[in-house]
Amino acid sequence: MSLYGFMGEFGGRFVPEVLMYPLNELDEAYDHFSRDPEFQKELKYYLSQYAGRPSPLYYASRFTDSLGGARVYLKREDLNHTGSHKINNTLGQVLLAKKMGKKRIIAETGAGQHGVATATACALFDLECQVYMGAVDVERQKLNVFRMEVLGTEVIPVTSGSQTLKDAINEALRDWVRNVDHTHYVIGSVVGPDPYPRMVRDFQSVISREAKQQILETEGKLPDVVVACVGGGSNAMGIFHGFVPHREVRLIGVEAGGLGLDSGKHAASIERGSQGILHGSLSYILQDENGQISDTHSVAAGLDYPGVGPEHSSLFTSGRAEYVSVTDDQALEAFINLSLSERSGEK
Amino acid sequence: MTDHLAESLSGKQKKLFLPYLTFGYPDVHTFLDLVRICRDQGADAIEIGIPHSDPVADGPVLQHASYQALQNGVTPRIVAETLGKAGLGVPLIAMTYGNIVYHYGVERFGRDFREAGFQGLIVADFPLEARPFLQPAAEDLSIIILASTNTSPERLAAIGKESRGFVYLVSGKGTTGNTHIETNHLPQMVNILRAHISIPLLIGFGVSSPDVARSVGLIADGVIVGTAIMKVIIDHHSEPDFRDQFSRMIGSFRNALDEISRR
Numbered sequence: 093m094s095l096y097g098f099m100g101e102f103g104g105r106f107v108p109e110v111l112m113y114p115l116n117e118l119d120e121a122y123d124h125f126s127r128d129p130e131f132q133k134e135l136k137y138y139l140s141q142y143a144g145r146p147s148p149l150y151y152a153s154r155f156t157d158s159l160g161g162a163r164v165y166l167k168r169e170d171l172n173h174t175g176s177h178k179i180n181n182t183l184g185q186v187l188l189a190k191k192m193g194k195k196r197i198i199a200e201t202g203a204g205q206h207g208v209a210t211a212t213a214c215a216l217f218d219l220e221c222q223v224y225m226g227a228v229d230v231e232r233q234k235l236n237v238f239r240m241e242v243l244g245t246e247v248i249p250v251t252s253g254s255q256t257l258k259d260a261i262n263e264a265l266r267d268w269v270r271n272v273d274h275t276h277y278v279i280g281s282v283v284g285p286d287p288y289p290r291m292v293r294d295f296q297s298v299i300s301r302e303a304k305q306q307i308l309e310t311e312g313k314l315p316d317v318v319v320a321c322v323g324g325g326s327n328a329m330g331i332f333h334g335f336v337p338h339r340e341v342r343l344i345g346v347e348a349g350g351l352g353l354d355s356g357k358h359a360a361s362i363e364r365g366s367q368g369i370l371h372g373s374l375s376y377i378l379q380d381e382n383g384q385i386s387d388t389h390s391v392a393a394g395l396d397y398p399g400v401g402p403e404h405s406s407l408f409t410s411g412r413a414e415y416v417s418v419t420d421d422q423a424l425e426a427f428i429n430l431s432l433s434e435r436s437g438e439k
Numbered sequence: 440m441t442d443h444l445a446e447s448l449s450g451k452q453k454k455l456f457l458p459y460l461t462f463g464y465p466d467v468h469t470f471l472d473l474v475r476i477c478r479d480q481g482a483d484a485i486e487i488g489i490p491h492s493d494p495v496a497d498g499p500v501l502q503h504a505s506y507q508a509l510q511n512g513v514t515p516r517i518v519a520e521t522l523g524k525a526g527l528g529v530p531l532i533a534m535t536y537g538n539i540v541y542h543y544g545v546e547r548f549g550r551d552f553r554e555a556g557f558q559g560l561i562v563a564d565f566p567l568e569a570r571p572f573l574q575p576a577a578e579d580l581s582i583i584i585l586a587s588t589n590t591s592p593e594r595l596a597a598i599g600k601e602s603r604g605f606v607y608l609v610s611g612k613g614t615t616g617n618t619h620i621e622t623n624h625l626p627q628m629v630n631i632l633r634a635h636i637s638i639p640l641l642i643g644f645g646v647s648s649p650d651v652a653r654s655v656g657l658i659a660d661g662v663i664v665g666t667a668i669m670k671v672i673i674d675h676h677s678e679p680d681f682r683d684q685f686s687r688m689i690g691s692f693r694n695a696l697d698e699i700s701r702r
Contacts, residue, residue: 372564
């Protein structure tokens, strides 16, 4: 880690001066607590007793048969409390914020998974919580808005810009600029200014710690390939991290190809983007010829984001990980094939 | 390089007044008229906002102006070309976000904007640590660095040492136009900065009226006024006597600062 928070040639802290103080404060607190056995013990307790970890590594036997090639295992992060991997990060960050004496939590959310996971952690640790959510997403993800509200969180619709995830992050950053003294901003992915990309990765790396142990127990060897979808890239960073040192394991990140890469309606930041600065870090982003951020599209609301975590950019340029994209139609077709082939009693 | 901006600003025996205008709002023609009015009403330099799609340091007023300017088709190249041709005869300072400069090419940005009459550059999301990224433009433009009310004394010293043109002290915590000025805290920060700088020290964000300009002007070398000006433009630009209204408003900021200059 270089002085200004770079991961290889990417990352950094490109934020208004007023945010340098809370970022330094967060950096120091994280540095301290990440090495504090008591903190780690407490986090581990909540991850297992509250969130339901470890999540199973399921051998998808029928899906494997139907494909006729690779033996496919699914790391079932969907079985965690609140239904996604997001809880791994929010429990870590909210517990950290509590130790730092913060009174208020803010977060952004796209699909609502991170918002629900943040609201849940705040309810658990008894902290005030407000979540910024694009007005378009509020409308199309009503159930998650309801879940957040039930947990005592206030959902603030964002009407600026494209009214989706990118704008929700902008609005959360503006809130933080106003309320730096007592507020912690829980970023939901491996994006944002340092230390967020590495801190969120660390909280999510529980996925690869478990997966590595589980695959060694069942297969007696490491996997040939690890595949994960990439929006901002937190679940991918979580499952890649433990395998990065094992160069024989191929790492493949799958970006949202939307209606096709040539349609202009996609979220393939690495495959079709270029280097630039968005939300506090230098990474691959989708932008026009003047450096304005592009609108994106994906059927998966959580992948609908014009950037990618800086560490993914680094893994891409070093060649350690490969990045491909699939279209909305391809993703839906794969989802249906998986569901049909794993349906009990049929093949 | 010679710090032309600091030289021209330091030479004035009065409190400095720097209005901010978003390029291309409400349209390029009116914008140029407004810049000339600012110049004629005694602005010491003019901050020109180059719009960005994601202005995280800006409140609703400047966000609206940026959005509209982008809808009008404003690009960094158009900003440089238009102002280069206009030859306004007042120092210009570019205010924008990092990705605009980075994508344009930092060295080319410096060269093109100097040729267009710019003397300084402010990048709202580039703190002191990001200053080396702008080095390729530093021969052509004075790179102005922002300080904030939660900046530590050590950082203030470093910012004072690195900043060119002037030091931009943000008056409190908040986005543009949405800032609670920390009046109790500012004088102490000004004192710390003064020990490290010979260039001017300007305060901006939240300077919402000539009265506020007068009180903030007392503790600094001058003020930057953005949202208050842009709000008048947004609310009144379609009225028949708009240019007169605008001229009077700019004049009232100038007068407020001139009153304290004479004390």
